[in-house]
Amino acid sequence: MEDEWTIDANEALTISLVEPSPEGNGLNKIASFHPKFTYPLFGEEERIFGHKDLKIKLQYDVSDLRPNLSISSSKKFASVGDVEATDVSGIMKDYLPGVAFQKSQDFQQAVRSLSDSWTPPGRLIKQLDKGDDVYEVWHGNLADMAVRQLVKRIQVVALLFIEGGSYIGVDADGNDEPESSLARWSIYFLYRKTSNPNGAGKRKYIFQGYSTVYHFWMFQQPSPPTTPIPNDSWELPRDDFDLTSLPHRARISQFVILPPFQKKGAGAFLYDTIFGRQIGDPSIQEVTVEDPNEAFDLLRDICDLRYLCKNEPDFANLKINPKVPVPEKGGILHNNTVVSLAWQSNVAGDKIVDIDVLEKLRVKHKIAPRQFSRLVEMHLMSQLPASVRPQVDSPESKTRASKEDKHVYTLWKLLLKQRIYRRNATLLGEFEITERILKLNETVENVEWEYANILEHLTPKPVASNGKRKLDEVGAEISPSGKKARVEDA
Numbered sequence: 001m002e003d004e005w006t007i008d009a010n011e012a013l014t015i016s017l018v019e020p021s022p023e024g025n026g027l028n029k030i031a032s033f034h035p036k037f038t039y040p041l042f043g044e045e046e047r048i049f050g051h052k053d054l055k056i057k058l059q060y061d062v063s064d065l066r067p068n069l070s071i072s073s074s075k076k077f078a079s080v081g082d083v084e085a086t087d088v089s090g091i092m093k094d095y096l097p098g099v100a101f102q103k104s105q106d107f108q109q110a111v112r113s114l115s116d117s118w119t120p121p122g123r124l125i126k127q128l129d130k131g132d133d134v135y136e137v138w139h140g141n142l143a144d145m146a147v148r149q150l151v152k153r154i155q156v157v158a159l160l161f162i163e164g165g166s167y168i169g170v171d172a173d174g175n176d177e178p179e180s181s182l183a184r185w186s187i188y189f190l191y192r193k194t195s196n197p198n199g200a201g202k203r204k205y206i207f208q209g210y211s212t213v214y215h216f217w218m219f220q221q222p223s224p225p226t227t228p229i230p231n232d233s234w235e236l237p238r239d240d241f242d243l244t245s246l247p248h249r250a251r252i253s254q255f256v257i258l259p260p261f262q263k264k265g266a267g268a269f270l271y272d273t274i275f276g277r278q279i280g281d282p283s284i285q286e287v288t289v290e291d292p293n294e295a296f297d298l299l300r301d302i303c304d305l306r307y308l309c310k311n312e313p314d315f316a317n318l319k320i321n322p323k324v325p326v327p328e329k330g331g332i333l334h335n336n337t338v339v340s341l342a343w344q345s346n347v348a349g350d351k352i353v354d355i356d357v358l359e360k361l362r363v364k365h366k367i368a369p370r371q372f373s374r375l376v377e378m379h380l381m382s383q384l385p386a387s388v389r390p391q392v393d394s395p396e397s398k399t400r401a402s403k404e405d406k407h408v409y410t411l412w413k414l415l416l417k418q419r420i421y422r423r424n425a426t427l428l429g430e431f432e433i434t435e436r437i438l439k440l441n442e443t444v445e446n447v448e449w450e451y452a453n454i455l456e457h458l459t460p461k462p463v464a465s466n467g468k469r470k471l472d473e474v475g476a477e478i479s480p481s482g483k484k485a486r487v488e489d490a
Contacts, residue, residue, distance in 0.1 A: 050085020121146035
């Protein structure tokens with residue numbers, strides 16, 4: 001009986017973007033898609049009990065994101081004792097604003113009544129012309145009521161597409177946080193502005209996705225004051241002092257591009273805009289990301305690597321120093337990347353890479369240590385000779401590696417192994433030395449494959465004879481790595 005009355009929640013829920021019909025009656029559906037997750041709403045099994053042919057339709061105005069929910073089924077389970085059908089409407093009320101439950105005809109009227117002069121809330125900070133369309137990024141913060149309203153309307157997608165996603169700007173009881181806390185949340189909306197079918201020369205805003213960034217204080221090593229402080233006392237400024245002007249980190253908390261608009265460069269444009277804005281803010285010391293998934297990690301790696309190679313000559317020209325000798329047995333790689341035969345209090349010699357220069361570059365470009373180390377490793381790997389450079393798929397015919405090429409590759413692997421070992425020292429310490437070496441080497445191989453996959457996405461694709469790329473080479477889906485490191489590799 002349970003199977004007969006149970007349905008997959010991901011299949012039952014359909015999200016749609018709609019706009020007014022050009023004829024003036026009804027709505028046109030621009031795109032429809034199913035969620036990736038529904039366990040935050042309907043439980044770990046993502047199943048809904050007690051309805052046959054259940055259809056949960058969540059529609060959004062493609063511009064101002066006014067939501068409307070409709071629920072229908074051909075038959076509902078009659079309660080038997082404590083066993084009753086899932087209250088779908090009651091569950092959805094916990095996650096959607098009240099306006100989502102208005103009558104369908106009222107929703108259609110509101111969509112048709114949206115002004116042709118409507119623009120997203122906040123301030124336009126970046127735009128990109130792409131043929132007949134224009135992509136725009138609008139920025140604001142949660143203290144702005146118009147921005148907060150738009151976030152409340154769409155934020156359910158953070159639960160449906162981000163594993164472990166949660167709502168922002170609310171306390172444990174679901175109430176808005178104080179305005180000072182709300183102001184710490186920066187919101188970036190991505191829209192595509194295209195021709196409006198309802199009027200010549202008019203433009204229509206089509207929502208593509210959004211991202212949230214939280215600003216939090218960052219501890220700085222104290223430095224002596226430049227001027228004497230009277231009576232050795234000091235107090236924080238009062239009244240309207242902007243706390244966000246203090247040195248702080250910017251943490252990308254949520255990042256969602258709706259499924260119909262993925263693989264078209266929209267995510268990279270939004271990320272580059274957000275990162276560029278943090279770089280230009282002198283009060284921001286570092287840009288971090290909260291629990292990124294594999295797809296976002298790949299996007300971030302590609303964008304960051306492109307940015308550094310384009311904007312930082314010292315990074316673009318970075319190479320392994322081949323002059324560093326590697327002992328055949330018992331060598332030690334020190335923190336400053338000098339290799340020695342044994343532990344020494346003062347290690348002198350050539351370095352594999354200049355770690356001090358790299359740290360200055362990291363701080364200059366506000367990239368978190370873990371992420372910057374990965375970018376350095378990726379870039380150095382891309383500079384390895386073709387005969388030893390790891391590839392996603394090993395070519396059938398590969399140039400025979402010279403002794404010099406093998407030496408450079410060994411130095412690169414030493415850097416990679418050192419970082420992985422230091423990050424996982426406690427975990428690796430639980431294994432015997434032989435198993436420890438095996439697990440470390442296994443992780444290195446997996447990371448090599450991961451980096452090769454990322455670098456392959458950065459390599460220009462072959463062009464067909466008509467000057468266009470083949471369809472299967474444009475916007476190809478980024479698949480997560482098929483290999484899993486047994487030790488955390490980043």
